[in-house]
Structure formats: C-alpha cells, structure tokens
Amino acid sequence: xxxxxxxxxxxxxxxxxxxxxxxxxxxxxxxxxxxxxxxxxxxxxxxxxxxxxxxxxxxxxxxxxxxxxxxxxxxxxxxxxxxxxxxxxxxxxxxxxxxxxxxxxxxxxxxxxxxxxxxxxxxxxxxxxxxxxxxxxxxxxxxxxxxxxxxxxxxxxxxxxxxxxxxxxxxxxxxxxxxxxxxxxxxxxxxxxxxxxxxxxxxxxxxxxxxxxxxxxxxxxxxxxxxxxxxxxxxxxxxxxxxxxxxxxxxxxxxxxxxxxxxxxxxxxxxxxxxxxxxxxxxx
Amino acid sequence: xxxxxxxxxxxxxxxxxxxxxxxxxxxxxxxxxxxxxxxxxxxxxxxxxxxxxxxxxxxxxxxxxxxxxxxxxxxxxxxxxxxxxxxxxxxxxxxxxxxxxxxxxxxxxxxxxxxxxxxxxxxxxxxxxxxxxxxxxxxxxxxxxxxxxxxxxxxxxxxxxxxxxxxxxxxxxxxxxxxxxxxxxxxxxxxxxxxxxxxxxxxxxxxxxxxxxxxxxxxxxxxxxxxxxxxxxxxxxxxxxxxxxxxxxxxxxxxxxxxxxxxxxxxxxxx
Numbered sequence: 001x002x003x004x005x006x007x008x009x010x011x012x013x014x015x016x017x018x019x020x021x022x023x024x025x026x027x028x029x030x031x032x033x034x035x036x037x038x039x040x041x042x043x044x045x046x047x048x049x050x051x052x053x054x055x056x057x058x059x060x061x062x063x064x065x066x067x068x069x070x071x072x073x074x075x076x077x078x079x080x081x082x083x084x085x086x087x088x089x090x091x092x093x094x095x096x097x098x099x100x101x102x103x104x105x106x107x108x109x110x111x112x113x114x115x116x117x118x119x120x121x122x123x124x125x126x127x128x129x130x131x132x133x134x135x136x137x138x139x140x141x142x143x144x145x146x147x148x149x150x151x152x153x154x155x156x157x158x159x160x161x162x163x164x165x166x167x168x169x170x171x172x173x174x175x176x177x178x179x180x181x182x183x184x185x186x187x188x189x190x191x192x193x194x195x196x197x198x199x200x201x202x203x204x205x206x207x208x209x210x211x212x213x214x215x216x217x218x219x220x221x222x223x224x225x226x227x228x229x230x231x232x233x234x235x236x237x238x239x240x241x242x243x244x245x246x247x248x249x250x251x252x253x254x255x256x257x258x259x260x261x262x263x264x265x266x267x268x269x270x271x272x273x274x275x276x277x278x279x280x281x282x283x284x
Numbered sequence: 285x286x287x288x289x290x291x292x293x294x295x296x297x298x299x300x301x302x303x304x305x306x307x308x309x310x311x312x313x314x315x316x317x318x319x320x321x322x323x324x325x326x327x328x329x330x331x332x333x334x335x336x337x338x339x340x341x342x343x344x345x346x347x348x349x350x351x352x353x354x355x356x357x358x359x360x361x362x363x364x365x366x367x368x369x370x371x372x373x374x375x376x377x378x379x380x381x382x383x384x385x386x387x388x389x390x391x392x393x394x395x396x397x398x399x400x401x402x403x404x405x406x407x408x409x410x411x412x413x414x415x416x417x418x419x420x421x422x423x424x425x426x427x428x429x430x431x432x433x434x435x436x437x438x439x440x441x442x443x444x445x446x447x448x449x450x451x452x453x454x455x456x457x458x459x460x461x462x463x464x465x466x467x468x469x470x471x472x473x474x475x476x477x478x479x480x481x482x483x484x485x486x487x488x489x490x491x492x493x494x495x496x497x498x499x500x501x502x503x504x505x506x507x508x509x510x511x512x513x514x515x516x517x518x519x520x521x522x523x524x525x526x527x528x529x530x531x532x533x534x535x536x537x538x539x540x541x542x543x544x545x546x547x548x549x550x551x552x553x554x555x
Contacts (some may be wrong), residue, residue, distance in 0.1 A: 178374050181342040182388045182439065183364020192387070196378045258323040273378045 063240035069243045083251055086217050086228040089145060091153020094213030101157035102202050105164025115165065134219055143224040144159045153218030156209040163205040167198035169274055200274055203267050210259045214252065288319040291475055292443060297350035299336055310336050312500030318443065318477055323469065325478045325486035327532065328496030336478040339444045342368045354442070367441035371448040373432040375420040381407065381431050382416040388393070388439035406434045410464065426457035430464065437468055442474045451482065461517040462489060470514065483536070487528045488516040495535050505535060
C-alpha cells in the first residue's frame with residue numbers, strides 16, 4: 001500500500017510534458033540499467049580507492065574481498081544455515097507478535113471500558129524502547145532460539161496491537177449502523193463490518209513489523225548466540241573481518257527485500273478488493 | 285389510500301441532542317401514520333431531523349419520549365424488520381456484489397445455498413446478472429445503488445426507509461432508478477417512506493407527501509398526490525404535477541424564511 005501511494009503521488013507530481021514524452025531510460029529495462037550502473041560505479045570506486053590506498057581495506061574491506069568471502073561461505077553452506085536460522089527467528093517472532101497483537105487489539109473493540117482501562121498501560125509499555133529489554137529477555141529465555149523470538153515478539157506485538165485497535169475504532173460507523181438496522185448482533189457487527197475493514201491497516205503494519213522481526217533476531221544474536229547472521233556480523237567485526245561483516249549485511253538486506261515482496265503478495269491475496277481498484281489510478 | 289389500514293404509527297416522538305451549551309430539540313412531538321402499501325415522502329428543510337426519525341424507526345437511536353405502533357403492536361423499534369437505504373450506497377468494499385446482496389440474509393441465518401439462489405434471481409431481475417463477482421469499486425454509482433436496492437429488497441422488509449437514496453446520482457440515472465424502485469415496490473407490494481429534499485421526486489413517486497416544519501420538526505401538512513401514472517417520467521408530465529410542485533415549494537419557502545438559509549437549501553428549492 002505504501003508503495004502504491006508513493007507511485008500515485010509521484011505520478012501526480014510529474015510535469016505533464018515529461019509524462020507525455022518519456023525518456024528512453026524511463027522503461028523497465030532502462031531503469032534497471034541505470035540502477036545497476038550506479039551500483040557498479042560505486043563498487044568500482046571503492047575497489048579502486050582500496051587499490052590506490054585512499055580507502056583503508058582494514059576498516060572498510062573491499063568489494064573483491066567481500067565477493068571471495070561470499071563465495072566461500074556460500075559454498076561451505078555456512079551462509080545458508082546462518083540465514084535460515086535468523087530468518088526463522090524473525091518470521092516466527094513476527095508471526096507470533098503480529099497475530100497476538102492484532103487479536104488483542106481487535107478484542108479491545110468489544111469493550112470500551114476495558115480499552116479505556118488498559119490504554120495508559122499500553123502507551124506506557126510502548127514508550128519503553130523494546131531493545132532495552134533485550135538483556136532481560138536473554139536472562140529469562142536463555143541464549144537459544146526462544147530469546148530471539150521473544151525479542152522479536154516484544155518489538156512487533158504492541159505495534160500490531162495499537163494499529164489493530166485504532167483500525168477497529170476507525171471502522172466505518174455507517175456500515176455498522178446498516179447492520180444494526182438489519183438486526184445484527186454485536187458479534188455479527190464485529191465479524192462482518194469491523195474485522196474486514198481492519199485487514200488493510202493491519203497488513204500495512206506487516207511491512208513495519210517484518211523489519212522489527214529481523215531487528216529482534218539480529219540484536220538477540222548480537223548479545224548472545226552461536227548461530228545466525230547477527231552472530232556472523234558481530235563475531236566478524238570483533239575480529240576486524242570487514243569483508244565478512246559486509247557479506248552478513250548484504251544477505252540481511254536481501255532477506256529484508258525478499259520479505260517485503262512476500263508481504264506484497266500476501267496483501268494481494270488477502271485484499272483483492274483493494275488492489276484491484278488501483279487499476280484506475282490517476283495518470284496526469 | 286385513506287381507507288388502507290395503518291401499518292406504522294409514529295406517535296408524539298421527542299428527541300433532543302446535546303449541542304454546544306444548550307441541548308438541541310430536533311423532534312418535538314412528531315406524529316404521523318404510514319398506511320399499508322403506502323408510498324410516503326417526507327420533505328422539509330435541511331437539518332430538520334428527517335434522518336433522526338429514520339434512525340429512531342430503524343432502532344439506531346432511542347427517542348426521549350413517544351411511541352411506535354406497528355400493526356397495532358407497541359414496539360421499541362423496527363430493527364431487523366426495516367430496509368434502510370441511505371444516500372451513500374454503503375456497499376461493503378471487501379464483498380462482491382453477490383456478497384453484499386447476501387448480507388441481510390446472513391444476518392438472519394438463511395441457509396447459504398437458498399440465500400445465494402435468491403440473490404442470483406434478484407440480481408438477474410435487476411439486470412445485474414454477470415456482475416455477481418465484481419467488487420463495488422469497479423461499478424458505476426447507479427449500479428452500486430441498484431445493488432444497495434436489491435440488498436434492501438431481498439430481505440423482504442416490512443417497510444423501506446429510503447434516506448435520499450438517489451441524491452448523489454446524475455439526473456438520468458436517478459430517473460432510471462426511480463422507475464426501478466417504483467416497479468419493485470409495486471411488484472413486491474412494499475411500503476416505502478422516502479426522505480428527500482427533491483420536491484420533484486417526492487411528487488413523481490409518492491402517494492402522499494408529508495411536509496415538515498423546521499427544527500424542531502413537526503408535521504406541517506400532509507398532501508395526497510392523486511397522480512395515477514405509475515412511472516415517474518409519466519407522472520412528471522401529468523397535468524396536476526406542476527400544481528403539486530408549486531404548492532409544496534410554497535410550503536417549504538415559508539420555512540426557509542424562519543431561519544437563516546443553510547448551504548443545502550437553495551438546491552432543494554431549485555430542483
């Protein structure tokens with residue numbers, strides 16, 4: 001949804017003439033070439049800088065070194081196993097946190113009394129930077145998988161809860177009134193009007209929360225772990241092995257990138273009525 | 285018409301809302317009768333409380349005082365027994381056309397298979413066959429309001445409450461839907477109460493027109509419209525049409541002098 005909104009506003013801002021006479025580069029292939037070219041130039045400058053001694057290989061690594069490490073770790077399977085481990089922690093934390101948070105947030109719709117009662121507590125808990133909980137969570141849940149998942153849950157659950165509750169409060173009251181006039185019970189109103197209308201805003205939080213899931217997993221691994229991309233990065237940086245650090249970061253980026261598009265697909269699947277409408281986008 | 289038995293009697297309804305400082309009396313002893321198979325239009329100045337009456341009848345809000353009598357029986361409201369249709373089509377965007385039409389039947393717990401069969405029949409009768417799986421977003425305003433009309437009719441409600449259902453549509457679409465409504469009402473023998481600010485629409489469709497005074501709303505006059513033509517277009521060319529129109533305009537005009545004009549009022553008179 002955020003992407004679509006951005007596209008829309010970009011389309012609106014574009015001057016008329018520019019959109020009529022599209023540049024040769026403003027095509028799928030053209031843009032791809034430009035983007036790849038920019039990355040290539042950056043890498044070449046970096047490599048060149050290291051070669052002539054302007055950039056310290058000790059502190060920054062080098063593209064060729066990163067590439068060698070990447071190939072070695074990919075070949076011996078370590079990269080795959082670390083990635084899978086971190087990905088598993090992040091996704092598990094994301095799923096548990098998002099689902100429990102969303103369910104709790106929706107449930108608050110049922111009772112204004114309870115909602116008002118717990119609201120200050122939610123705000124208070126939410127204002128604690130959750131990362132600060134990491135040391136306690138490691139104490140409580142140990143150094144294994146559970147602590148990383150717990151950290152990811154702590155980061156995602158309240159975001160989902162607040163978003164779901166807000167969305168439930170914002171659900172169209174006219175639709176609810178219509179259902180009441182049809183003789184609907186509170187239960188029916190909840191399931192037929194409130195829950196469906198909260199799906200798009202809840203899915204919008206997926207995008208934020210999948211990132212938080214990764215943050216939880218990686219930070220958990222920083223503090224104490226034997227495996228995972230966070231472990232890899234932390235370990236390598238303590239040995240000044242910058243090339244390995246870059247490999248870890250690069251793979252994390254790829255993972256985040258892939259998850260973003262997975263969420264995109266989930267969105268398309270869950271809210272076809274919303275996505276199908278974007279065909280009629282304004283083109284200025 | 286006067287001989288038809290009273291179906292719904294609205295008796296001495298009072299309703300006030302908390303406004304800034306003082307409370308605002310919207311309805312102050314409002315009473316009127318709706319007959320069996322009646323078609324009553326309620327017209328009156330904007331903000332005089334027409335929608336409030338509907339909300340009370342439909343059970344969305346409670347009156348401060350007064351009673352509703354439905355077929356001789358005292359009731360709190362007609363919740364679950366009315367078909368309420370508003371200016372906004374209020375189609376559920378996440379439901380397809382078929383899903384929207386099924387909404388009321390689901391509420392009643394009608395078996396899914398029977399409900400779908402009935403919905404398909406209704407959609408076909410209103411020229412919407414083939415659109416069952418379309419989402420509301422892809423439909424035109426007129427089609428959406430047609431779906432809303434089907435959704436209302438399929439529940440076989442005792443009374444249809446129509447709150448300016450066509451006012452957001454262009455004139456041609458409105459004429460078409462008026463005709464469709466009139467036909468449907470006659471086919472299914474429905475009772476209709478229509479709130480409109482469109483005098484022309486009120487005269488063309490109704491058997492009776494109730495004119496309300498400004499806030500707090502009271503019944504000013506009730507006019508029987510004796511135009512036999514059933515089609516709204518033919519009714520508009522009846523020789524008595526202009527007479528009714530002028531009379532009703534006149535009655536509303538008096539009301540507009542009583543308080544400063546609101547933004548919606550000029551268009552009500554102009555149409």
